[in-house]
Amino acid sequence: MALRKLASQFACTTGLRVGISPALQACRESIWRSFATVSEDRKYAASHEWAKVDGDIATIGISDFAQAELGDIVYVEMPEVGSQMESGAVFGVVESVKAASDVYSPVSGEVVEFNEKLVEEPGSVNKDPFGEGWMVKLRLSDPSQVDSLMDAKAYEQKCASDDH
Secondary structure, three states: OHHHHHHHHHHHHHHHHOOOOHHHHHHHHHHHHOOOOOOOOOEEOOOOEEEEEEOOEEEEEEOHHHHHHHOOEEEEEOOOOOOEEOOOOEEEEEEEOOOEEEEEOOOOEEEEEEOOHHHHOOOHHHHOOOOOOOOEEEEEOOHHHHHHOEOHHHHHHHHHHHOO
Protein backbone atom coordinates (compact mmCIF):
# COMPACT_ATOMS: atom_id res chain seq x y z
CA MET A 1 0.00 0.00 0.00
CA ALA A 2 2.77 2.47 0.93
CA LEU A 3 4.62 1.60 -2.26
CA ARG A 4 1.49 2.29 -4.34
CA LYS A 5 1.11 5.72 -2.67
CA LEU A 6 4.77 6.54 -3.30
CA ALA A 7 4.47 5.49 -6.95
CA SER A 8 1.34 7.62 -7.33
CA GLN A 9 3.09 10.62 -5.82
CA PHE A 10 6.10 10.12 -8.09
CA ALA A 11 3.86 9.88 -11.15
CA CYS A 12 2.02 13.06 -10.20
CA THR A 13 5.24 14.97 -9.58
CA THR A 14 7.08 13.84 -12.70
CA GLY A 15 3.97 14.21 -14.84
CA LEU A 16 3.91 17.93 -14.10
CA ARG A 17 7.53 18.38 -15.11
CA VAL A 18 6.86 17.16 -18.62
CA GLY A 19 3.68 19.21 -18.87
CA ILE A 20 1.13 16.41 -18.89
CA SER A 21 -2.43 17.30 -17.86
CA PRO A 22 -4.05 19.78 -15.48
CA ALA A 23 -5.29 16.79 -13.49
CA LEU A 24 -1.72 15.69 -12.86
CA GLN A 25 -0.81 19.24 -11.89
CA ALA A 26 -3.65 19.28 -9.36
CA CYS A 27 -2.41 15.95 -8.02
CA ARG A 28 1.11 17.31 -7.61
CA GLU A 29 -0.14 20.46 -5.87
CA SER A 30 -2.23 18.39 -3.47
CA ILE A 31 0.81 16.33 -2.53
CA TRP A 32 2.97 19.43 -2.13
CA ARG A 33 0.41 21.06 0.19
CA SER A 34 0.48 18.01 2.42
CA PHE A 35 4.15 18.78 3.11
CA ALA A 36 3.66 22.49 3.90
CA THR A 37 5.62 23.72 6.89
CA VAL A 38 3.92 24.98 10.02
CA SER A 39 6.12 26.98 12.38
CA GLU A 40 5.63 26.04 16.04
CA ASP A 41 6.41 29.53 17.37
CA ARG A 42 3.48 31.25 15.67
CA LYS A 43 -0.27 31.50 16.04
CA TYR A 44 -2.57 31.12 13.03
CA ALA A 45 -5.83 32.58 11.76
CA ALA A 46 -8.35 30.45 9.90
CA SER A 47 -7.68 32.67 6.87
CA HIS A 48 -4.04 31.36 6.79
CA GLU A 49 -2.18 34.34 8.23
CA TRP A 50 0.28 33.89 11.08
CA ALA A 51 1.33 36.11 13.97
CA LYS A 52 4.56 35.91 15.94
CA VAL A 53 4.38 37.97 19.11
CA ASP A 54 7.36 39.54 20.86
CA GLY A 55 6.23 41.72 23.74
CA ASP A 56 3.60 44.10 22.36
CA ILE A 57 4.76 43.71 18.72
CA ALA A 58 3.25 41.11 16.39
CA THR A 59 4.92 40.21 13.10
CA ILE A 60 2.33 39.13 10.53
CA GLY A 61 2.63 37.08 7.34
CA ILE A 62 0.90 34.35 5.36
CA SER A 63 1.49 30.68 5.99
CA ASP A 64 3.46 28.24 3.89
CA PHE A 65 0.16 26.53 3.05
CA ALA A 66 -1.29 29.85 1.79
CA GLN A 67 1.71 30.74 -0.37
CA ALA A 68 1.65 27.25 -1.88
CA GLU A 69 -2.04 27.64 -2.72
CA LEU A 70 -1.39 30.99 -4.38
CA GLY A 71 1.61 29.92 -6.46
CA ASP A 72 4.35 32.31 -7.58
CA ILE A 73 3.72 35.66 -5.89
CA VAL A 74 4.39 38.65 -8.15
CA TYR A 75 3.02 41.60 -6.15
CA VAL A 76 2.30 42.44 -2.51
CA GLU A 77 0.29 45.46 -1.35
CA MET A 78 0.66 46.45 2.30
CA PRO A 79 -0.62 49.18 4.61
CA GLU A 80 1.36 52.29 5.51
CA VAL A 81 3.12 52.76 8.82
CA GLY A 82 0.67 54.30 11.28
CA SER A 83 -2.36 52.53 9.81
CA GLN A 84 -4.76 50.92 12.24
CA MET A 85 -5.56 47.27 11.59
CA GLU A 86 -8.59 45.48 13.00
CA SER A 87 -8.65 41.76 13.63
CA GLY A 88 -10.29 40.01 10.67
CA ALA A 89 -10.12 43.07 8.40
CA VAL A 90 -8.28 43.20 5.08
CA PHE A 91 -4.91 44.92 5.35
CA GLY A 92 -3.30 44.04 2.04
CA VAL A 93 -3.35 42.05 -1.17
CA VAL A 94 -1.11 39.31 -2.50
CA GLU A 95 -1.12 38.72 -6.25
CA SER A 96 0.24 35.59 -7.85
CA VAL A 97 0.35 34.20 -11.35
CA LYS A 98 -2.85 32.29 -10.44
CA ALA A 99 -4.93 34.78 -8.44
CA ALA A 100 -5.15 37.84 -6.23
CA SER A 101 -6.02 37.30 -2.60
CA ASP A 102 -6.83 39.62 0.29
CA VAL A 103 -4.67 39.34 3.41
CA TYR A 104 -6.47 39.64 6.74
CA SER A 105 -5.06 40.83 10.02
CA PRO A 106 -5.20 38.10 12.65
CA VAL A 107 -5.03 40.72 15.45
CA SER A 108 -5.68 44.44 15.94
CA GLY A 109 -3.06 47.13 16.26
CA GLU A 110 -1.06 49.94 14.67
CA VAL A 111 1.36 49.20 11.84
CA VAL A 112 4.86 50.12 13.01
CA GLU A 113 6.76 48.61 10.07
CA PHE A 114 6.15 46.89 6.76
CA ASN A 115 8.54 44.66 4.86
CA GLU A 116 9.93 47.01 2.20
CA LYS A 117 11.85 44.13 0.61
CA LEU A 118 8.57 42.69 -0.67
CA VAL A 119 8.08 45.69 -2.97
CA GLU A 120 11.09 44.61 -5.06
CA GLU A 121 11.10 40.91 -4.18
CA PRO A 122 7.52 39.70 -3.61
CA GLY A 123 8.69 36.13 -4.27
CA SER A 124 10.31 36.21 -0.83
CA VAL A 125 6.89 35.21 0.48
CA ASN A 126 7.16 31.95 -1.52
CA LYS A 127 10.79 31.29 -0.62
CA ASP A 128 10.61 32.03 3.10
CA PRO A 129 7.06 32.78 4.35
CA PHE A 130 8.08 32.60 8.02
CA GLY A 131 11.31 34.58 7.64
CA GLU A 132 12.14 37.08 4.92
CA GLY A 133 8.56 36.90 3.62
CA TRP A 134 6.95 38.54 6.67
CA MET A 135 4.60 41.40 5.77
CA VAL A 136 3.94 43.82 8.62
CA LYS A 137 4.75 44.45 12.26
CA LEU A 138 2.16 46.01 14.47
CA ARG A 139 1.84 47.19 18.03
CA LEU A 140 -0.96 45.14 19.56
CA SER A 141 -3.97 47.10 20.78
CA ASP A 142 -5.49 44.02 22.46
CA PRO A 143 -2.91 41.33 23.24
CA SER A 144 -5.66 38.94 24.41
CA GLN A 145 -6.71 38.48 20.75
CA VAL A 146 -3.64 36.29 20.25
CA ASP A 147 -5.25 33.70 22.54
CA SER A 148 -8.09 33.21 20.04
CA LEU A 149 -5.69 32.15 17.25
CA MET A 150 -4.79 28.52 16.52
CA ASP A 151 -1.58 26.92 17.67
CA ALA A 152 0.54 24.96 15.18
CA LYS A 153 -1.19 21.62 15.81
CA ALA A 154 -4.70 23.05 15.36
CA TYR A 155 -3.59 24.87 12.22
CA GLU A 156 -2.09 21.69 10.74
CA GLN A 157 -5.43 19.95 11.31
CA LYS A 158 -7.27 22.82 9.60
CA CYS A 159 -4.95 22.66 6.58
CA ALA A 160 -5.47 18.90 6.32
CA SER A 161 -9.23 19.35 6.33
CA ASP A 162 -9.01 22.23 3.79
CA ASP A 163 -7.01 19.97 1.48
CA HIS A 164 -9.78 17.36 1.22
